[in-house]
Structure formats: structure tokens, C-alpha cells
Amino acid sequence: MLAAAAMPLLRRLDAERAHAIALRALRLRRGRAPAAADDPRLAVRALGLGFANPIGLAAGFDKNAVALPGLMRLGFGFLEAGTVTPRPQPGNPRPRIFRLEADGAVINRLGFNNAGITAFVRHLAARPRGVPVGANVGPNREGAVPERDYPALVAAVAPHADYVVINVSSPNTPGLRDLQAAARLGGILEAIRAAVPHHPPLLIKLAPDLAATDLAPIVALSVEAGVAGLVVANTTLARPGGLRSRHAGEAGGLSGAPLFAPSTAMLAAVARLAAGRLVLIGVGGIATGRQVLEKIRAGASLVQLYTGFALHGPALIPRLKRELLAALDEDGFPSVVAAIGADLGS
Numbered sequence: 001m002l003a004a005a006a007m008p009l010l011r012r013l014d015a016e017r018a019h020a021i022a023l024r025a026l027r028l029r030r031g032r033a034p035a036a037a038d039d040p041r042l043a044v045r046a047l048g049l050g051f052a053n054p055i056g057l058a059a060g061f062d063k064n065a066v067a068l069p070g071l072m073r074l075g076f077g078f079l080e081a082g083t084v085t086p087r088p089q090p091g092n093p094r095p096r097i098f099r100l101e102a103d104g105a106v107i108n109r110l111g112f113n114n115a116g117i118t119a120f121v122r123h124l125a126a127r128p129r130g131v132p133v134g135a136n137v138g139p140n141r142e143g144a145v146p147e148r149d150y151p152a153l154v155a156a157v158a159p160h161a162d163y164v165v166i167n168v169s170s171p172n173t174p175g176l177r178d179l180q181a182a183a184r185l186g187g188i189l190e191a192i193r194a195a196v197p198h199h200p201p202l203l204i205k206l207a208p209d210l211a212a213t214d215l216a217p218i219v220a221l222s223v224e225a226g227v228a229g230l231v232v233a234n235t236t237l238a239r240p241g242g243l244r245s246r247h248a249g250e251a252g253g254l255s256g257a258p259l260f261a262p263s264t265a266m267l268a269a270v271a272r273l274a275a276g277r278l279v280l281i282g283v284g285g286i287a288t289g290r291q292v293l294e295k296i297r298a299g300a301s302l303v304q305l306y307t308g309f310a311l312h313g314p315a316l317i318p319r320l321k322r323e324l325l326a327a328l329d330e331d332g333f334p335s336v337v338a339a340i341g342a343d344l345g346s
Contacts, residue, residue, distance in 0.1 A: 015097040015106070019310070023062065026070030036075075039325055041335045044077070046279045046301040047163050047201040047228055049132045053077035054336050055292060055320055058283055058304035059136035059165065059205075063114040065123040072131045075317040080304065081124065082136030083167045084157075086149050088116035089140055092172065099311070100245035100256070104287060106307045108235065109252030111172045112138055117156050124160040135161035136205070141173055150188050151195035158199045166192075169207035169234040171253045177207055182217040189225040201228035201279075206270075208233035208263050208284065215266075219273040229279030231304070232267045235259070256307035260285025264298050271299025271344055287312070289323020296336060297343040 013021070042053035056078040057071060065081035072079065091113025098107045114120070120135075127133060137153035139146055154164050166188070168179040179185060185204070192202065204227055206218065222230060235253025243258065263284025271280055282300030286292055287308040295303045308316055324336070333339040 014095065015099050016094065019061075019097070023067050026062075026067035028070070038075075038077075038321065041325060041328060042077075042321060044301055044336055047132075047203075049078075049162055049201075051077040051132060051302065053321055053324075054296065054300075054302045055317065055324075056080060056281070056302055056304045057309065058306040059083055059134075059167070060108075060110075060306055061309065063112075065120050065127070065133075065135075068123070068127040068133060072128060074314045075321065076131065078132040078134065078162075078302065080134040080136055080165065082114070082120070082165070083112050083138040083170065084114050084117050084120040084135065084153065085112050085138055085140045086117050086152060087140050088119075089113065089142075096252070098247035098250045098252070100243065100247055100254075101311070102244040103248070103256065103258060104285075104307070104311065105243070105245070105254055105256030105258050106310060107247060107250045107252045107254050109172045109250070111141065112170065117153060121156050121160060124157060127160075132162040134163040134165055134203075136165040136167050138167040138170065138173065138176065146179055146184075146188050147191040151192045154192050154199050154202070155196045158196060161200050163201040163203060163228070164199065165203045165205050165231055167205050167234075169205050171207070171209075171235060171237050177209075180207065180210065180214070180218065182221045185218065186221050186225065189221070189227065193225070203227065203229040203231055203279070203281070205231040206233050206266075208236045208259060208266055209238060210266075212269065215270055216273055219270060219278070223274070223277045227278065229281065230270060230274070231281045231283060232270055232300075233259075233263045233284055236262070238262075255284070256311070257285045257287065260291060264294060267295060267300060268298040268344065271341060274299075276341075286320075287316075289320045289325070290327045292320055292324045293327040293331065293339060296339045297331075297341070299341045299344055301340055 092111035135157040282295030
């Protein structure tokens, strides 16, 4: 109730300042009562982990893993912290986050602003257990050697993270998306395997702007290299027609409602190629429980929120779970697990 009352006030502030205030509030929420137990129909088992519900928080909200205890009490099924880089970096100049309220969207060009891996691991190690937590990792803007940096990052978080996501798809670090090419990605995965033979489940986060012809080589490489899954998808550089907000022309990655349809279509394409060999996490534009189910029917075992949570606040989480249960009933599914990939034959 307090969060719902605060949301209109936060929306009057600069987006980055409002985000900082929200993180501080969540850090203070450490001792509050946890969310109510979830309906068993929402439970999912994936990546060797149990999830009380399939709705997670995407990387980018808690870059330094400082608010994990408070976030755990909001009812998420899992959390993903980061993106963290080897060394601290300030990111791009401000302003660098823009709300597109009329479009249900956000544009960001943050540029992996974070406190670095040492502080990140300290916070990650101190978190309570119970809700699965993933670590999202990426290289610094300057002086990056991906075949060195990704293995070092995976090694640092491996003792404390339930899974690790290799971010090769942010549009705000020059050259990062080039690492999605199968030849370059293969070298990174081989370097991780050689340096960290025993690590948590490894996933790769993909850009929604990949060409359709790029997907099959990435899926094949991921399966061959022993990758556990793919996160589909990151923010987009595309600007769909019809955007109404005054910030629609800002540079950076677009997230939120305009990304739902293309990211879900990409998810279904990846799911068909993966044919059950990879765990898929669907991301992009979720704001209703029906949309959660659409991602699941398209092949996702789990989903993640970012923009919807940023725009609507913590009240979104219980609403999504209620709406998801109603959508499952409407479509005749006894559980989330029963709905995974249901549309792939159509």
C-alpha cells in the first residue's frame, strides 16, 4: 500500500533519482514480513532449481546486489543482479534513463554503471537463501578482454550465485553485441569452461535485434558448449512506429510494451530451434498475467520483469500472479509447467 502511494510521487522525479530512492527503500525493508506463499500451480523446476513462481526480476534494477533481501520479500520467484563488470565504472553521462509513460516503455543508456565485482560479491554472499538469485556479468567499457574477463567474473560469482548470465547483448557498451557471433561466443564459452570447470548453470542473454539467420548458430553452439539456457531478450535499438512520448528519439535501449511482440516472436523461434535442450527465460514488455502466460506458451520456463516493475511498482507482482492463475484456468492448464511451449506446435 505504501509503495502504491509512493509511485505517483516517484514518477515526478528524474528516473534515475527515483530508482536510487527505490533501492534505498528496499534495503530498509530487510526485516519486513515475507510475501505470502505462492499457489503450487505456479511452481517451476528449471536449471536444477526450484522456483515458487516463474516471475523474476531482470538484471539492471539491482546492479550491485545491494537490495536482494528487500526484493525477495516482494514475491518474486527469482532475482537477477547485475550487470557487474570487473572494475567499477560510472557508466554514460546523465541523463541516461527516460520514461516513455505514454508508451509503457523506458529508454536507457546507462552503460553498465556499477561498483565492480569485489563489492558485488560481498553483497551477493551476504544475501539470505531461499529465493534463487542469478548474477549477470559483462566486461568494462575500457580495456576489456572478453576471453579473460568473463571467466574471471564467472569464477568470482560461482560460489554465491544460483545461475550466471553472460551479457553479450546490451546496446550501451560499444562492440558488446559483436560477441554474439558464434565464432566469438564460442571462444568465450571455451575460456569459461577451461578456467571454471565447475560453475552454476550458465545462460546467455541475447539481443532482440539479431537477424533470424543468427539464431540457429547461437542455439547450436549453446547446446554443444553445455550452456544451460538463453535469456530472450535484452533491450532493442529499434524504434517501432507509433511511439508517442517526447523522449522516443533518445539514444539507448528501448524496453517495455513495444518490445513484447517482437521479443515473444523471437522467444518462440529460439524455442523451436532449442527443442527442449535449453531453459529459456522470456523477457520484454510484460505487464499482465496473460502476457506472462503468452511467454510461457511460447517456450519460456521462466519470465523476467524490468520496465513493468519500474513503472508500476511492487503491487505489480501479486497482481501478475493472480492474473496468471486466472489465465491458466481460462486456457485449461492445471499448472505453469503444463503450459510451457504449448504454442510451439501451432
